Amino acid sequence: MKGFVFNVLNKMVEEKLGIEAWDQMVNQLSSDSAGVYTSGGTYPDKEFLDLVSDLSERLQTPVAELVxxxxxxxxxxxxxxxxxxxxxxxxxxxxxxxxxxxxxxxxxxxxxxxxxxxxxxxxxxxxxxxxxxxxxxxxxxxxxxxxxxxxxxxxxxxxxxxxxxxxxxxxxxxxxxxxxxxx
Ligand code: HEM
Ligand SMILES: [Zn+2]
Structure with missing residues (x-):
């Protein structure tokens, strides 16, 4: 998935929950991109899915509705x-x-x-x-x-x-x- 998509997710999370929440979310990722996404870069789909399921719990919103x-x-x-x-x-x-x-x-x-x-x-x-x-x-x-x-x-x-x-x-x-x- 393109970094563009991660950057948009980052922006949404910061607006809804604040920058600390986003920092916590990326720190919990198992992979090594460590939350640094450039628009043109490509990052694992799994990382996007992990962020989405974490966010789904934080917001108490089912994944489909969140997406x-x-x-x-x-x-x-x-x-x-x-x-x-x-x-x-x-x-x-x-x-x-x-x-x-x-x-x-x-x-x-x-x-x-x-x-x-x-x-x-x-x-x-x-x-x-x-x-x-x-x-x-x-x-x-x-x-x-x-x-x-x-x-x-x-x-x-x-x-x-x-x-x-x-x-x-x-x-x-x-x-x-x-x-x-x-x-
Ligand atoms: C100016 C408008 C749009 C731009 C610039 C754009 C661009 C993009 C980009 C950059 C991705 C990520 C691809 C990747 O990470 O590999 C994407 C994914 C996607 N786009 Fe668009 N898109 C636009 C409008 C739309 C619209 C209107 C729809 C559908 C109604 C759509 C449907 C999707 C879907 C469903 C994905 C998710 C990836 C997938 O399903 O495999 N896009 N788009
Ligand atoms: Zn469907």
């Missing part, structure tokens, strides 16, 4: 650091359609060792979109948070239903989205 909240937080950071990807779009659907073949492709050029998830799309009607997510990391709850805040950014409400999920043994996660436009 979803982290997704919401992360999209705000992405908007600050990668505004250009948002500016090209005037609605949420068009932005979401650009993630697999534009945004994550650019991210991969920037950070060749990044492991980006795969999204397939089914686009059958103007106010609907199906996103089919696949990644060994099974971070669909992270995607849920990102999708929710995407709606807010574009002044839309997105009804999202995950009708099929890798956490329940499916091959991929299937998100059925309905967009309710700017009113």
């Amino acid at each position: 979803r909240n982290f997704g919401k937080y992360a999209l705000h950071e992405m908007k600050k650091q990668y505004a250009i990807f948002f500016e090209k779009h005037s609605d949420a659907k068009s932005f979401l359609l650009s993630i697999d073949q534009v945004v994550h492709v650019e991210v991969k050029k920037l950070y060749p060792e990044a492991k980006l998830p795969e999204f397939l799309y089914e686009d059958r009607s103007p106010n609907e979109l199906v996103m089919i997510y696949h990644s060994e990391r099974k971070m669909c709850h992270f995607a849920e948070g990102l999708i929710e805040v995407t709606g807010e950014f574009f002044g839309e409400e997105i009804d999202q239903r995950q009708v099929q999920c890798m956490h329940e043994g499916a091959e991929s996660c299937r998100f059925e989205l309905k967009f309710r436009g700017k009113g």
Whole structure:
């Protein structure tokens, strides 16, 4: 996982619980990165999962809900650091359609060792979109948070239903989205 993701988690923890909590969390890690993450560096997924499960206990929040909240937080950071990807779009659907073949492709050029998830799309009607997510990391709850805040950014409400999920043994996660436009 890229250091960018760890840095966003660090920021969220410091805001919610203070810098001491983050220091304790990284000191408890068994690996040797010892909590020093550079944006371009790559660190073990397990280290991210360990931090998330520690945080889940500290906040008394189930992991799925925590990861979803982290997704919401992360999209705000992405908007600050990668505004250009948002500016090209005037609605949420068009932005979401650009993630697999534009945004994550650019991210991969920037950070060749990044492991980006795969999204397939089914686009059958103007106010609907199906996103089919696949990644060994099974971070669909992270995607849920990102999708929710995407709606807010574009002044839309997105009804999202995950009708099929890798956490329940499916091959991929299937998100059925309905967009309710700017009113
Ligand atoms: C400007 C917007 C975005 C940027 C710059 C961005 C960039 C990134 C980066 C750097 C990672 C980490 C990859 C790694 O550590 O190997 C990542 C992971 C991820 N991204 Fe994006 N992303 C953006 C928007 C989105 C959106 C809108 C979605 C879905 C709706 C999405 C879905 C994911 C997921 C689920 C992961 C977790 C990794 C995995 O599932 O394997 N991203 N993204
Ligand atoms: Zn899922």
